[in-house]
Amino acid sequence: MRHEKVDMIFQAAVEVFAESGFDQAKMDDIAQMAGVAKGTIYYHFKSKEELFAGLINEGIEKLIEYANRHIESVEEPVAKIQHLIKAHVLFFIHHAKLAKLLLNEAFGTKERQRHFRGKIREYITLIEKVLIEGKEKGDFNINHTLETASAIFGAASVIVLQKLYHAEDHEVAEMEKDLPSILETLDALLIKGIVDVTEL
Amino acid sequence: MRHEKVDMIFQAAVEVFAESGFDQAKMDDIAQMAGVAKGTIYYHFKSKEELFAGLINEGIEKLIEYANRHIESVEEPVAKIQHLIKAHVLFFIHHAKLAKLLLNEAFGTKERQRHFRGKIREYITLIEKVLIEGKEKGDFNINHTLETASAIFGAASVIVLQKLYHAEDHEVAEMEKDLPSILETLDALLIKGIVDVTEL
Amino acid sequence: MRHEKVDMIFQAAVEVFAESGFDQAKMDDIAQMAGVAKGTIYYHFKSKEELFAGLINEGIEKLIEYANRHIESVEEPVAKIQHLIKAHVLFFIHHAKLAKLLLNEAFGTKERQRHFRGKIREYITLIEKVLIEGKEKGDFNINHTLETASAIFGAASVIVLQKLYHAEDHEVAEMEKDLPSILETLDALLIKGIVDVTEL
Amino acid sequence: MRHEKVDMIFQAAVEVFAESGFDQAKMDDIAQMAGVAKGTIYYHFKSKEELFAGLINEGIEKLIEYANRHIESVEEPVAKIQHLIKAHVLFFIHHAKLAKLLLNEAFGTKERQRHFRGKIREYITLIEKVLIEGKEKGDFNINHTLETASAIFGAASVIVLQKLYHAEDHEVAEMEKDLPSILETLDALLIKGIVDVTEL
DNA sequence: CATGAATGAGGCTTCATTCAT
DNA sequence: TATGAATGAAGCCTCATTCAT
Numbered sequence: 001m002r003h004e005k006v007d008m009i010f011q012a013a014v015e016v017f018a019e020s021g022f023d024q025a026k027m028d029d030i031a032q033m034a035g036v037a038k039g040t041i042y043y044h045f046k047s048k049e050e051l052f053a054g055l056i057n058e059g060i061e062k063l064i065e066y067a068n069r070h071i072e073s074v075e076e077p078v079a080k081i082q083h084l085i086k087a088h089v090l091f092f093i094h095h096a097k098l099a100k101l102l103l104n105e106a107f108g109t110k111e112r113q114r115h116f117r118g119k120i121r122e123y124i125t126l127i128e129k130v131l132i133e134g135k136e137k138g139d140f141n142i143n144h145t146l147e148t149a150s151a152i153f154g155a156a157s158v159i160v161l162q163k164l165y166h167a168e169d170h171e172v173a174e175m176e177k178d179l180p181s182i183l184e185t186l187d188a189l190l191i192k193g194i195v196d197v198t199e200l
Numbered sequence: 201m202r203h204e205k206v207d208m209i210f211q212a213a214v215e216v217f218a219e220s221g222f223d224q225a226k227m228d229d230i231a232q233m234a235g236v237a238k239g240t241i242y243y244h245f246k247s248k249e250e251l252f253a254g255l256i257n258e259g260i261e262k263l264i265e266y267a268n269r270h271i272e273s274v275e276e277p278v279a280k281i282q283h284l285i286k287a288h289v290l291f292f293i294h295h296a297k298l299a300k301l302l303l304n305e306a307f308g309t310k311e312r313q314r315h316f317r318g319k320i321r322e323y324i325t326l327i328e329k330v331l332i333e334g335k336e337k338g339d340f341n342i343n344h345t346l347e348t349a350s351a352i353f354g355a356a357s358v359i360v361l362q363k364l365y366h367a368e369d370h371e372v373a374e375m376e377k378d379l380p381s382i383l384e385t386l387d388a389l390l391i392k393g394i395v396d397v398t399e400l
Numbered sequence: 401m402r403h404e405k406v407d408m409i410f411q412a413a414v415e416v417f418a419e420s421g422f423d424q425a426k427m428d429d430i431a432q433m434a435g436v437a438k439g440t441i442y443y444h445f446k447s448k449e450e451l452f453a454g455l456i457n458e459g460i461e462k463l464i465e466y467a468n469r470h471i472e473s474v475e476e477p478v479a480k481i482q483h484l485i486k487a488h489v490l491f492f493i494h495h496a497k498l499a500k501l502l503l504n505e506a507f508g509t510k511e512r513q514r515h516f517r518g519k520i521r522e523y524i525t526l527i528e529k530v531l532i533e534g535k536e537k538g539d540f541n542i543n544h545t546l547e548t549a550s551a552i553f554g555a556a557s558v559i560v561l562q563k564l565y566h567a568e569d570h571e572v573a574e575m576e577k578d579l580p581s582i583l584e585t586l587d588a589l590l591i592k593g594i595v596d597v598t599e600l
Numbered sequence: 601m602r603h604e605k606v607d608m609i610f611q612a613a614v615e616v617f618a619e620s621g622f623d624q625a626k627m628d629d630i631a632q633m634a635g636v637a638k639g640t641i642y643y644h645f646k647s648k649e650e651l652f653a654g655l656i657n658e659g660i661e662k663l664i665e666y667a668n669r670h671i672e673s674v675e676e677p678v679a680k681i682q683h684l685i686k687a688h689v690l691f692f693i694h695h696a697k698l699a700k701l702l703l704n705e706a707f708g709t710k711e712r713q714r715h716f717r718g719k720i721r722e723y724i725t726l727i728e729k730v731l732i733e734g735k736e737k738g739d740f741n742i743n744h745t746l747e748t749a750s751a752i753f754g755a756a757s758v759i760v761l762q763k764l765y766h767a768e769d770h771e772v773a774e775m776e777k778d779l780p781s782i783l784e785t786l787d788a789l790l791i792k793g794i795v796d797v798t799e800l
Numbered sequence: 801c802a803t804g805a806a807t808g809a810g811g812c813t814t815c816a817t818t819c820a821t
Numbered sequence: 822t823a824t825g826a827a828t829g830a831a832g833c834c835t836c837a838t839t840c841a842t
Contacts, residue, residue: 005802021308023223027837037803039839044801048837100307107304107361108221117365124362147385150362151355158354159347161307162324165317185347189393205827227812237828242813244826405823421708423623427816437824439818444822448816500707507704507761508621517765524762547785550762551755558754559747561707562724565717585747589793605806627833637807642834644805807839818828 006044008034013055018097021104022052022112049112056105059098060119064126066091077134078195084130085156085186092160093175103161124149131194140194148194156186206244208234213255218297222252222305222312249312256305259298260319264326266291277334278395284330285356285386292360293375303361324349331394340394348394356386406444408434413455418497422452422505422512449512456505459498460519464526466491477534478595484530485556485586492560493575503561524549531594540594548594556586606644608634613655618697622652622705622712649712656705659698660719664726666691677734678795684730685756685786692760693775703761724749731794740794748794756786 012034016025027048031038045051070087074080092099106116128149134140142148163178212234216225227248231238245251270287274280292299306316327349334340342348363378412434416425427448431438445451470487474480492499506516527549534540542548563578612634616625627648631638645651670687674680692699706716728749734740742748763778 003801019309021223021310023221024310026835031804038837039803039805040801042838043803100309103303104307107300107365109219109300110221110224141388143388144381144385147359147362147381148389151359151385151389154358155351155355157358159351162347162350165307181344181347185344185351188341188343189348189351189390192392193389203826226810238813239815239828239830240826242815243828248812403822419709421623421710423621424710426814431825438816439824439826440822442817443824500709503703504707507700507765509619509700510621510624541788543788544781544785547759547762547781548789551759551785551789554758555751555755557758559751562747562750565707581744581747585744585751588741588743589748589751590789592792593789603805626831638833639807639809639835640805642836643807648833803840803842805840805842807837809836811835812833814832815830816828819824819826821824821826 003044005034005036005040009036009041009044009051010055010058013051014059014097014101017052017055018100018104022048052105053112053115056101056116057119059095059102060116060123062095063088063091064123067123067126071130077130077137077139078191081130081134081140081194082187082191084127085152085190086183088153088156089160089179089182089186092157092164093179096164096175099157099160099164103157120153124153127152134194142194152190155190159186203244205234205236205240209236209241209244209251210255210258213251214259214297214301217252217255218300218304222248252305253312253315256301256316257319259295259302260316260323262295263288263291263298264323267323267326271330277330277337277339278391281330281334281340281394282387282391284327285352285390286383288353288356289360289379289382289386292357292364293379296364296375299357299360299364303357320353324353327352334394342394352390355390359385403444405434405436405440409436409441409444409451410455410458413451414459414497414501417452417455418500418504422448452505453512453515456501456516457519459495459502460516460523462495463488463491464523467523467526471530477530477537477539478591481530481534481540481594482587482591484527485552485590486583488553488556489560489579489582489586492557492564493579496564496575499557499560499564503557520553524553527552534594542594552590555590559585603644605634605636605640609636609641609644609651610655610658613651614659614697614701617652617655618700618704622648652705653712653715656701656716657719659695659702660716660723662695663688663691663698664723667723667726671730677730677737677739678791681730681734681794682787682791684727685752685790686783688753688756689760689779689782689786692757692764693779696764696775699757699760699764703757720753724753727752734794742794752790755790759785 009030012030013025015033016030019025020029025048027038027041030051031041034041041051045054067084067087071080071083074083102116102120105113106120107113124146128145131140131142131145131148135142135145159182163175163182209230212230213225215233216230219225220229225248227238227241230251231241234241241251245254267284267287271280271283274283302316302320305313306320307313324346328345331340331342331345331348335342335345359382363375363382409430412430412432413425415433416430419425420429425448427438427441430451431441434441441451445454467484467487471480471483474483502516502520505513506520507513524546528545531540531542531545531548535542535545559582563575563582609630612630613625615633616630619625620629625648627638627641630651631641634641641651645654667684667687671680671683674683702716702720705713706720707713724746728745731740731742731745731748735742735745759782763775763782
């Protein structure tokens with residue numbers, strides 16, 4: 001297990017970065033929220049950038065793991081992409097702070113953001129893999145798999161974010177009541193565009 | 201026509217803000233790029249925030265106008281939503297800097313960003329209106345119009361942004377060659393999920 | 401008569417300088433309050449300093465004239481110093497803004513303030529002259545005439561200023577109701593310390 | 601004992617503020633004179649205003665304490681007011697910088713100055729208390745105690761300030777040679793106006 | 801390992817002054 | 822005479838980072 005203080009710093013950092021964005025987040029605030037001295041952060045992390053990078057990396061890796069876990073036992077392509085979308089939505093709802101961070105900081109020309117996009121690309125590639133698999137099995141009818149994967153990522157992310165921002169104080173519990181309408185919408189909107197209708 | 205210097209400032213500001221994001225953008229750089237003294241910016245804009253806000257507002261308004269112009273002469277719902285999506289993609293490609301800004305700065309909890317989300321909401325409402333119209337005409341089969349509109353916005357935006365970031369130095373001319381695959385993808389992915397298949 | 405606009409600038413300047421002090425007074429505010437363009441001020445005055453200096457000089461000169469007018473027909477020393485003090489108090493009440501300025505800006509090491517102190521010294525010298533006259537006539541018993549003049553200036557000024565600040569929105573009309581207690585106080589406090597009691 | 605650097609900052613601040621006034625004093629100068637980095641000041645004080653406020657508050661409190669110490673063992677009213685005035689003069693001479701600051705910045709409409717006037721009012725109230733006490737004992741003959749207190753404050757302050765400014769480079773040692781004439785003047789001028797002459 | 805006082809580079813903003821019209 | 826858009830020097834303040842304890 002990681003050092004206890006490192007965990008507290010990580011938790012506090014997610015909170016503060018999500019609240020303020022990278023630039024406006026203050027190391028003082030992270031230290032205070034983590035209950036450690038500012039110097040302690042620098043004992044464990046080389047810089048603000050590195051702390052943030054660690055955060056995002058770990059976040060996206062968790063997302064990838066989470067998504068993988070949700071689809072590994074599913075064989076049927078349509079069910080698989082549905083599970084993947086559901087996993088995405090669930091993860092964003094349960095890790096709202098991280099979700100905000102991802103969309104907030106994923107775009108931009110700074111070196112840091114370039115790195116994140118690479119990481120996000122990993123995740124989008126995961127989506128693409130499912131699409132390709134379905135295509136090869138003859139269940140999906142997709143010409144541009146990478147573009148489609150991006151579009152799915154965008155659709156699923158923004159739909160959740162909109163809900164999240166619409167009522168910022170929603171507890172996760174409350175957010176869950178939005179889950180059905182979100183999933184239903186994505187299902188209705190995206191699936192028909194993916195599956196090979198000649199099959200139906 | 202607005203004052204000449206104000207226009208130069210606006211142009212420079214889009215450039216610099218898009219390049220660096222709000223926080224890392226320097227007023228010095230904007231002034232230099234605009235070819236005016238720093239004080240001149242402050243003669244016309246009260247603050248960095250206000251300059252930025254003006255930019256975004258004008259940007260989204262242009263986007264809304266542009267979209268409206270592209271659908272006003274179209275009656276048939278499916279064609280209308282297709283035209284809308286095409287307009288969105290074209291606008292994002294032709295105003296790449298602004299597009300980056302929108303996605304970069306639209307999320308976050310700062311007051312400024314809250315204001316932008318309100319403005320973006322206006323645009324999403326425009327999308328929704330087209331959806332509702334098609335639904336009322338019996339051509340669309342959609343349960344959650346607002347959610348669907350958000351998802352469409354997300355899908356269309358992210359797909360373009362991914363391309364944009366993939367090769368940052370692409371000239372618009374080059375970007376245009378990506379246009380067909382983007383539109384084809386969105387068309388294939390989204391339209392079937394919107395139209396009422398029982399009609400076909 | 402002075403140029404109309406110059407007068408308006410002067411009036412506005414008194415207002416603004418009194419409200420904010422020299423440093424925080426903004427030429428913009430003076431221009432606006434005077435109803436002229438900022439450039440117009442610079443057409444008539446070389447700088448902020450010069451405008452201010454002109455103001456103060458004119459103010460103190462007015463005070464000196466005013467005081468002189470009030471004592472020129474008085475021969476008897478005790479009556480003369482009483483008239484002088486009364487004139488001082490009346491002037492400060494009727495030119496509250498200027499009074500504030502005088503006390504506000506009379507102290508300090510800046511060159512400008514050095515100049516004002518010289519001007520104020522002129523006025524204090526006027527007080528001293530009355531004291532010396534009374535002393536020579538054998539009516540006053542004073543050892544240090546300059547010090548005494550300073551003390552009288554301080555006593556009379558601060559007592560009015562305290563009233564002025566105590567209720568800043570007092571109209572002159574209302575201030576006048578404070579006049580008796582102020583004069584009575586100064587009379588009781590200062591006169592006995594000036595006159596030669598052996599005479600009584 | 602307060603932290604060492606805070607003391608150095610305080611000392612430097614008195615120096616610089618007294619020399620230039622609040623507005624023209626530069627935080628850079630204070631830092632340099634204190635021998636600390638500019639950031640260090642901001643580590644200990646939230647702003648220029650707060651630093652200044654702390655200074656003035658502490659200064660007036662010191663003045664009040666000093667005055668109290670000088671009168672606490674004195675019972676007889678005339679002696680008491682004489683001791684008070686002497687304490688005032690001594691304090692102003694020994695803390696010339698602070699004295700300048702007090703008169704320089706005590707008048708004005710800025711919030712900050714309003715606060716100081718409140719603090720100065722505390723001190724004037726101390727003077728008034730002595731007057732009231734003497735009046736109740738039947739030794740003083742005063743109608744308006746608050747006005748009289750203000751006038752005494754003004755007389756004593758301005759007389760010292762005039763001397764201070766007259767020769768700005770006077771060492772304290774030299775200033776002390778002015779002490780007798782100042783005290784003698786104030787004594788002659790003010791005391792007779794306070795005491796009940798019917799008693800004599 | 802942990803602390804928090806200290807640092808100083810860097811950015812936003814203000815405003816007296818100028819000058820072309 | 823009068824204007825007001827433009828200027829740029831200068832100052833306050835922030836905050837990531839360091840380092841002695």
